[in-house]
Amino acid sequence: MSASIYLDNNATTRLDPRVLQEMMPYFTENYGNASSTNHQFGKIAAEAVQTARLRVADLIGATDDREITFTSGATESINIAIKGIYKRYQSIGKHIITCQTEHKAVLDVCRSLEKQGAEVTYLPVDREGNIDLQQLRDTIRKDTILIALMYANNETGVIHPVKEIAGIASESNVLFFCDATQAVGKIPVSLRNSGIDLMAFSGHKIYGPKGVGALYVKRKTRRIQLEPLMTGGGQEKGLRGGTLNVPGIVGLGAAALLCKQSMEKESKRLGALRDHLQESLLKLEETAVNGSVVNRLPHVTNITFRFLKAEQIMVSLGNIALASGSACSTGSLDPSHVLLAMGLSRDDAHASLRFSLGRFTTREEIDQTIVLVSEKVKELREESPAWQLFKSGLID
Helix, strand or coil: CCCCEEEEEECCCCCCCHHHHHHHHHHHCCCCEEEEEEEHHHHHHHHHHHHHHHHHHHHHHHHHHHHHHEEECCHHHHHHHHHHHHHHHHHCCCCEEEEECCCCHHHHHHHHHHCCCCCCEEECCCCCCCHHHHHHHCCCCEEEEECHHHEEEECCCCECCHHHHHHHHHCCCCCCEECCCEEECCCCCCCCCCCCEEEEECCCCCCCCCEEEEEEECCCCCCCCCCCCCCCCCCCCCCCCCCCCHHHHHHHHHHHHHHHHHHHHHHHHHHHHHHHHHHCCCCCCCEECCCCCCCCCCCEEEEEECCCHHHHHHHCCEEEECCCCCCCCCCCCCCCCHHCCCCCCCCHHEEEEEEEECCCCCCCHHHHHHHHHHHHHHHHHHHEEEEEECCCCCCC
């Protein structure tokens, strides 16, 4: 069997060796508590945290590094943001607007708040995964307190028009929270004049370590009040108590710096590789791209191979890491909720694979993937009763 090929970078990325190199001293030598600044060990740790905070703020174009709160990852950031807003502002209103194609982390939080009395509107999307901005406007009510819409979809790569969404939110004096986990570090994200009030993202999606992420909370124009989920110690301005994960935070900062330096060049390279992969696989009969091919991340494509099961293809390939949905839905037998919301049939949703390229993906790996996937799809279809019925003209 040939060497393994990793094309599941939307699930997680390989830790960049340069990031690990920066992290290592904070495990073994500079192991102080960043809150213990009465001695040198703590001061070194605190300085490292501040450097990371500045690097993260620079990557996302925050106007003030104090707008960055370090967390254990995007899921915690999402929980702090949405639950914190609801707890603080429910006396004003209990209506939240989100979308059917949001990540499960957002959808599950909204459903949990519904049990506490929140009213949530789940906006539909069109065949390409886009929301209707006029429908968003029409959905806002006097008691709407939050719009929660992602920057880019984790399954299709479709990018939402966040600046326009922010403008709509601002017009109605509604807060806008954005899950930017898949966008930060992959495409330019600048919060200066963006209108985004709160934003979540994670380290392990940008070649940093797992277990660390951040929440951006705007400080300018209007002060946003959040109720913390976890208290104790008063760290991170009282919003996220607990001893800081200094090595992880250093890793997130290092990863942010590398993304800032290489993003433009990397996006062009990955976009070319993605297009080559996609164009080659679409030469197979009865294949189609899911989602917009215009407004999407440069490293992602989601393709339906009709009359097959995505799991069949992945098992038969063995050495190529792909995904048939969100990594957070592992073990679920249900088809992707994102693809169903876009109007795909259950069969076609089950037949769809996500290819997400990354920093360490090579042209040779893509060429090999094209050959192997094409061969396996043809072989499996020859064994598929549905394919034979289709070829005989008995089903569409």
